[in-house]
Amino acid sequence: MDIPPLADILATARVVALPLTTRFRGVDVREAVLFEGPRGWTEFSPFVEYEDAEASTWLAAAIEYGWDAVPAPHRDAVPVNATVPAVAAADVPAVLALFDGCRTAKVKVAERGQSLADDVERVRAVRREMGPEGRVRVDANGGWNVDEAERALHALSEFDLEYAEQPCATIDELADLRERLADWDIPIAADESVRKAADPLAVARAGAADLLVIKAQPLGGIRRALEIVAEAGLPAVVSSALDTSIGLSMGVALAAALPRLDYDCGLGTASLLAADVTAAPLRPRGGVLPLERPAADAALLDAHRAAPEREQWWLERLRRCHALLP
Structure with missing residues (x-):
């Protein structure tokens, strides 16, 4: 380039x-x-x-x-998840209402200043709103140590978690936790251990994750992100970093270019913005985002x-x- x-x-x-x-x-x-x-x-x-x-x-x-x-796309639309910040359980319905038709919800947990009880009630509220057919995943942003993560994920397991994203900060911790959870059927997704690592493939080589969360901007672009997924040999979820609709369209282009897309992507976050830079924001409609490139207004x-x-x-x-x- x-x-x-x-x-x-x-x-x-x-x-x-x-x-x-x-x-x-x-x-x-x-x-x-x-x-x-x-x-x-x-x-x-x-x-x-x-x-x-x-x-x-x-x-x-x-x-x-x-x-x-x-890169050439494999699909012209991308399924996306709802994103639930670390809000009170009572606020969950209003947040989910922002994400039209999404069948999956990612719930923030391990927020500084909050307790495991807060997390449990928030995830409980999400499961109640999503129903038994909905998919619920949690994201701790590396906020737990191994013991805390094991305890928390056992407490949250009753809500049938799709996976836990970056429950611990380090690769060694993720590997330890993954071994402890071997009988619990809670897959581990790596986010920060990919996008903030000097070697984004180290977590895959260590067998410390079941899938990767990839983001176009932090990884240096769409092509580099595709290379990382191909080399890692693990399923991937494309996510965002609370981008504007312009940045989200970059993520959609990445998701569209993946040969396999097994999970709904975290690209619906324009719904968390009270304003945007394009007259037609990339917000979920029927749970998907189209492959399109908006212009700034x-x-x-x-x-x-x-x-x-x-x-x-x-x-x-x-x-x-x-x-x-x-």
Whole structure:
């Protein structure tokens, strides 16, 4: 991939701040940089706490999507899951109502400041809303140690979990937990152990996961993500990082290009945004997202333009990350 000059990126770069419908990952507003390449609009939106070396991988993905052709698809629509933040159990029905027709729900657990009892009641509420035919998975974002994870997943097993995503932080912990859960039929999915690892294939080689959660931006682009899945030899779930609809379309293109797609994908998160950058946001309809590439709407870019100091912060970050690209 050829890296375009910084000036070509900055020429169309716009920084936006989008409010959320509910607090997620500790934030109420999602910020992102959008810019337009020869292939269309693209997105650079690493979380603000990430260092430049990690964030530059997200920029490489954004450039690839804006400047290079996407791989040929195997499907023209992608099934997606609902995402339930660490809300009170009473708020679960309202959250699920945002995700039209989704047959699967991913539930955030292990939230700092909350208890296992909070997690159990939240997952119970999701199972009640989804019914016995619905699929329920949990995501701890590495928030438990092995003993905590074993205890929590035993407590949650009554809700017939599809899998547990990143229950522990390290590969060794995941391998230990997977062995402890051998008789419990709770598959382990690796997310941070793939996208934040120096070697994204290490978790597969260690036999520490049953499936991989992959995200286009953190892995450096669609093609690199496809390579990782092929080399790992494990089923994959494509997910998002609370992107705008522009970034989500990158994820949909990745999911569409996978030869196998055994699980509903975590790409329905535009439903958690109270605003977006396109007039036709990529929100689930009948539980799926179409394979399409939305364009940013000029009026919405203006309406949700970030404050001047935040705009400067992001553009300076973009410049630093661009300098790190090969």
